[in-house]
Amino acid sequence: MTERKTLGVSKADAPKADARSSFNVTGARLERLKERARDQRRNPTEAQEALWAELSGSKLGGVKFTRQAVVGSAIVDFACPSRWIVVSISPANANPEVETLQDKKLSDVGIRVLRFSEEAVLGDRESVMKTIVSEINKPFDKRSARSQFAPRMESAEG
Secondary structure, three states, X not given: OOOOXXXXXXXXXXXXXXXXXHHOOOHXXXXXXXXXXXXXXXXXXXXXXXXXXXXXXXXXXXXXXXXXXXXXXXXXXXXXXXXXXXXXXXXXXXXXXXXXXXHHHHHHOOXXXXXXXXXXXXXOHHXXXXXXXXXXXXXXXXXXXXXXXXXXXXXXXX
């Protein structure tokens, strides 16, 4: 008689923590953030329009950026998920303490944050673009940046 072979079932790894868990973002809050991001895409500031003209269409060596992306508990002006970079434009009336806290939360999970003033984007766009290109070209190891608590960069262009 031939020997019967049986298939074993191994336990799968525990599911990764939801990206929202590290930022304590509830489902309802996430939906409000997505709606607000959608509204901001429909009504961009002059500085956002100017920078989007430079970043759209994978013009920077094939690297893709999205506009008004929800990252964790924040809405960032531009996100490049493949390089773990976000670009934010600070309006003149921005609260520096809030921006610092937001940047720290993103940096703590491995996201590289670039922040520029509206004046810099509108007045010295060439310098802003050089800084962004420099950050894109820096060596970057996705594996070291990723963790089970890393937020998902979400964007619903449209």
